[in-house]
Amino acid sequence: MENLDVESILNASLQRCMQKNNFMEIFHEHFVNSSPEIKKLFQNTNLDNQFDMMSRSLMSMIAASEANWLNDQELVELSQKHKNMDINATHFALWEKSLLESIEKCDPEFDENVSSAWKGVIQRGKQFMMDDN
Secondary structure, X not given: OOHHHHHHHHHHHHHHXXXXXXXXXXXXXXXXXXXXXXXXXXXXXXXXXXXXHHHHHHHHHHHOOHHHHHHOHHHHHHHHHHHHOOOOHHHHHHHXXXXXXXXXXXXXXXXXXXXXXXXXXXXXXXXXXXXXX
């Protein structure tokens, strides 16, 4: 798949998910219920702020090519914040599983191409978050 095709697939998928008014709530619910440790991390979180941050992060991940992740200040700051919170590979794996389950539930056109596009961008995002930036 060409990068432009992947970006188009991801943007269209995210738009379909966002049209389902409770996509972020579904994603959050999947994620916080994925483990007691995750639930504890989010216990004192302002959900409106969290949903806004998650939405912006997903859009930034889609827009950032592999070459320019470091040029996206919001992603760099988010990566540092996650490092400061001791977010680890297990947390990111739970995040990935929760996100993919939520997209599959909310995107009526979810198929293997959509899944593959999301898995690719999520993998790059997880790697970016765990690398030293």
